[in-house]
Amino acid sequence: MIDSNQNDNHINIYEPHEWKHSTKVAGVEWKNPVGTASGTFQYAAVRWFYDVSQLGAVSTKGCSPVPWEGNPSPRTAEGPASNLNAVGLQNPGVDHYLEDDLPKLKKAGALVVANVAGHCDDDYMQVVAKLADSDADMLEINVSCPNVTHGGMSVGTDPVALSSLMDKLRPMTDKPIIVKLTPNVTDITVPARAAVEHGADALSMINTVLGMRLNIRTGEPIIANKTGGVSGPAVLPIGIAAVYRTRTVLPDIPIIGIGGIDSGEKALEYLYAGANAVEVGAAALFDPVAPLRIARELDDLLDSRPELAAKLAAGNTWR
Numbered sequence: 001m002i003d004s005n006q007n008d009n010h011i012n013i014y015e016p017h018e019w020k021h022s023t024k025v026a027g028v029e030w031k032n033p034v035g036t037a038s039g040t041f042q043y044a045a046v047r048w049f050y051d052v053s054q055l056g057a058v059s060t061k062g063c064s065p066v067p068w069e070g071n072p073s074p075r076t077a078e079g080p081a082s083n084l085n086a087v088g089l090q091n092p093g094v095d096h097y098l099e100d101d102l103p104k105l106k107k108a109g110a111l112v113v114a115n116v117a118g119h120c121d122d123d124y125m126q127v128v129a130k131l132a133d134s135d136a137d138m139l140e141i142n143v144s145c146p147n148v149t150h151g152g153m154s155v156g157t158d159p160v161a162l163s164s165l166m167d168k169l170r171p172m173t174d175k176p177i178i179v180k181l182t183p184n185v186t187d188i189t190v191p192a193r194a195a196v197e198h199g200a201d202a203l204s205m206i207n208t209v210l211g212m213r214l215n216i217r218t219g220e221p222i223i224a225n226k227t228g229g230v231s232g233p234a235v236l237p238i239g240i241a242a243v244y245r246t247r248t249v250l251p252d253i254p255i256i257g258i259g260g261i262d263s264g265e266k267a268l269e270y271l272y273a274g275a276n277a278v279e280v281g282a283a284a285l286f287d288p289v290a291p292l293r294i295a296r297e298l299d300d301l302l303d304s305r306p307e308l309a310a311k312l313a314a315g316n317t318w319r
């Protein structure tokens with residue numbers, strides 16, 4: 001049955017839900033362990049479908065010091081159980097974010113993770129300086145985008161550059177800093193350790209996996225950027241391994257698991273790998289309600305797993 005919500009002008013397709021199982025990420029309580037993954041959530045679109053305050057958190061599109069146009073089209077290609085994108089961090093800039101997106105999300109009651117993009121250290125610093133006194137609940141530093149030529153993944157694959165960036169950002173804010181890592185490395189625990197040793201309060205992983213598709217009619221790349229980032233169900237095992245391996249070497253750092261989650265069961269798999277919470281990305285491109293559906297599925301799955309649920313609620317993890 002369609003249920004309209006009194007507080008906002010959206011139609012909520014779900015009945016209101018009493019969340020049973022919360023989690024904590026770097027001391028911040030999430031009402032459930034499921035958030036949206038950056039770049040796949042747009043408030044203007046989803047507000048018609050559900051109440052965003054129902055999510056554990058909302059990670060917003062990466063924002064840069066000035067508006068970025070992103071890469072030329074075509075920018076996406078569908079693949080086997082996957083989505084290839086090279087959007088290139090198109091966004092209207094941090095000032096617009098502070099005037100428009102963030103106040104709307106906070107008014108709607110969302111717990112907001114502000115995702116930060118940059119082409120160089122100075123870009124990241126300018127954005128963090130502006131977000132430091134904002135209403136954002138947590139910051140997520142994207143050092144993992146494969147679709148920009150400077151910054152992004154070039155920082156996340158270089159532990160020295162990442163350490164140096166964190167040394168600059170850490171003193172700028174008391175807000176919890178999540179560092180979002182790329183799977184496009186031999187050993188993700190190396191940048192993970194660098195981020196933690198230089199002040200990260202939490203890690204999120206994975207961003208997209210570098211990939212490419214060719215048009216067999218022309219023999220040329222399908223997307224204009226040539227390469228892009230792979231997301232969706234195909235990357236699930238890569239994300240699970242990243243979380244599991246990182247948890248093994250960094251037993252105390254909060255981890256947000258990302259990659260290929262399209263059901264409560266897959267979210268649960270990340271929690272068993274050692275994540276404190278998860279973010280849902282590409283699944284929301286096909287089904288805007290996916291993050292909330294998955295949160296509800298997970299809430300029920302945790303009923304029969306009281307030991308895991310208790311650990312998460314206390315800010316601990318399964319392993």
Ligand SMILES: Cc1cc2nc3c(=O)[nH]c(=O)nc-3n(C[C@H](O)[C@H](O)[C@H](O)COP(=O)(O)O)c2cc1C
Pocket residue numbers: 037038039040060061062083085087089115142145180206207208230231232233235258259260261279280281282283
């Ligand atoms: C269209 C698109 C745009 C994205 N934009 C961002 C972004 O701005 N910042 C970021 O940190 N990650 C971005 N990502 C990566 C996702 O947040 C996520 O890490 C990745 O897609 C893997 O999760 P999934 O398999 O659930 O999609 C984007 C992904 C997609 C598909």
